[in-house]
Amino acid sequence: MDQNHPFGGSHCKKPRRDTSISDVDGPLWLPRNGCPVGALLCDIPRLQEVLKALAAEKPNLARPKAVKDYNGRKAVHLTIEGATLLCFGQAPEAINKLLREGSVEFLPGLRLGAQRCRGPARSAEKALASNSSCFAFVELFAGIGGFRWALEALGGQCVFASEIDVDCQDAYAANFGSEDLYGDITAVDAKVVPSHELLTAGFPCQPFTRRGERLGFEDARGELFFEVLRILHSCKPKAFLLENVWNMQFLDGGHWDADPQKCVFGEVYKKVISCLEDVGYEVQSKQINSDGWVPQKRERLYFVGFRRGLPLAKDFQWPEPPANGRSLEEVLESAEMAQCCELTEAQWRAVQKSSTWLSGGAPLRFAQLEGKARTLTSSYKASFACTAELVSDPQLERPRFFTRRECARLMGFPDKCLLGNEHSENRAYHQLGNAVCPPVIKAIAEAILHSLGILPMVHRKQ
Ligand SMILES: C[S@@+](CC[C@H](N)C(=O)[O-])C[C@H]1O[C@@H](n2cnc3c(N)ncnc32)[C@H](O)[C@@H]1O
Incomplete structure (x- = not known):
């Protein structure tokens, strides 16, 4: 085992904690x-x-x-x-x-100064007894609960969630309550996480995204991936589903090629895979575009793992996107609902002065309504001058932003999903840009549950 790494991964360059896997019941969770x-x-x-x-x-x-x-x-x-x-x-x-x-x-895990305290999770057994759900899952780095929307729709019961951001916690709690919601995962003892069949996590992507410095595990936020390992190692769920940005595959020595056979994976990706294998899982990954499920082009990387030795896990197959997905115009709100999102004069002037407007004009900056939206990012609203995709609406004097509800629909969140609150209306854009697309998660999770033999139970229930 590589002594430099808490989980013995052969690609790990940097020690994170002065400990080894044998200490897992002790200081590793600190x-x-x-x-x-x-x-x-x-x-x-x-x-x-x-x-x-x-x-x-x-x-x-x-x-x-x-x-x-x-x-x-x-x-x-x-x-x-x-x-x-x-x-x-x-x-x-x-x-x-x-x-x-x-x-x-x-x-x-409750820090002094944290604005919210969340109650401890119920035991999985209690949670499952409390309603007739078929499998228990946990959602790390929960954001606004993209995984939860998908997995509850499949009959799952969330028994533990962790999210550090107070605005996200508010949005999450508004939809799902806060009974199972913890704060900072680095401060949670893995022993309090109830047993579960499926672990899900969209671990922070800033260290890996093309838009950032791409420091990977050299960035403290990159280390949060080790929290996923810690919980996996301690709880040993049957399977996991993780999501992150696609270009993580090529960081640190890799390169992308249009021919998948010629793609070369980088050290960061290899490390993620080897660490997940080291904690006892058979791992597969796939880059998937969400545009078959939602009217948005959104390439993301998904990791699926099955605890080594589970016989049914061999049947797993990645889902195919449905044909004839919806177009962008099908999810737009009426001009009346959307007029609050019209650019101010100052914003419109800033757009017209931007390099993207000067080089590409309307075709580059305005959404193609009959097609799919471009990838929604967490900085959609903040980056309005140069990059945000705008809607040209003949009923309005100036172009407009997507509304929050439109963004939620672009991501595939149901209309019953409550967005933000009076303190964080604009944060909803940020939160949605960071989220997973529930319909894509649902399709992958369905395939996982099938191969675990859990899904037929779901079908029988319905
Ligand atoms: C990529 S987003 C996940 C979005 C989520 N999958 C969704 O569908 O909304 C990563 C989330 O991790 C949260 N986060 C970052 N550090 C954390 C920590 N130490 N403990 C818990 N959550 C954390 C961030 O606040 C952010 O909401």
């Missing part, structure tokens, strides 16, 4: 700075009792001045020592008693 965080959640009448029990330890396990309101309850933030003891199940007896009674909950 956050990058090695300091666990967490809080005890209690009702107001129990607060003094909790504080007293924590103060009885030397040193005090409660952080000073760190009692915060949370959804009508109190969150008592713990010191590093306190969070460590709680994470390892070694709380002082007085606290253990309160935990056993259920009057206090431990929330590993």
Whole structure:
């Protein structure tokens, strides 16, 4: 095993943590700075009792001045020592008693200053018993729940989700509630993740995208991929489905070629595959364009893995895109609904001065309504001057942006999906540009569940 890598991957250049796979029940789950965080959640009448029990330890396990309101309850933030003891199940007896009674909950990963506290996940068994779903899944780097829209439609039950961004958490909670939603995954003890059949993650793509610096695993955000490995290694779900940008395949020494036989994969991609194999999975990947399922050209890379030794997993086949997908004009809103998205005069002037307008004009900047939209990016609104695709609407004086609902439809989110909130209306564009396309996820997940023998159960239920 490569001692430089927590999972022994042969392509890993850089040690992440000073540990090895044999430590997985110990320090491996600790956050990058090695300091666990967490809080005890209690009702107001129990607060003094909790504080007293924590103060009885030397040193005090409660952080000073760190009692915060949370959804009508109190969150008592713990010191590093306190969070460590709680994470390892070694709380002082007085606290253990309160935990056993259920009057206090431990929330590993809850950081002081985080605007939202999320409750611990239910056990998968409880979750499955609570409704008649057929399989349990988790969604890491959940964003606004693109995987969840797809997998719930297949009869799945989300038993754990993790998302660090407060606006995303709000959007997620508005649609799915916050019962299973945790914050920063680096601070979550893998032991609190309930057992599940399918792990899903669209891990952060900034280190890999063509638009960024392409530092791959040299970028701290690239290291978040190791969180996927950590949870896979600890929970050993039957399968996983991961998504990221297509050009990750060619970073660090690879190159793309129109002839797939001539494509050369780079070190980053090889490392991802070898790390996933090292934690016990047979892995396949495929670059898929979403435009068969949604009216948007969106090439993404998908990784599917089956726990080694599962006999049915050999039947897995990547889905074919449906024929005759919808065109862009079929998802547009009326001019009346869309007029709020008309460019201001200043914005329109900026567009007309941009290099893209000067070189390509309307054909380059205006959407081809009878075709497919270009890839929606997280900077759609922010990059309006140079790149955002605009709609030329004869009923409006100036071109307009896509509405948020149109963006959601371009991604394949159902119209019942609630977008943003009064604090984060514009963040919805960002969130949608970062998301996965639920119809594509649904098609791939369907194929996974088929090969696991789970899907026929779904069909019987319907
Ligand atoms: C590519 S987006 C995933 C979008 C998601 N698949 C969807 O459909 O909406 C990556 C997400 O990871 C979140 N994230 C980044 N660091 C995180 C961390 N340490 N813990 C949890 N979530 C994190 C980001 O806020 C972002 O929403």
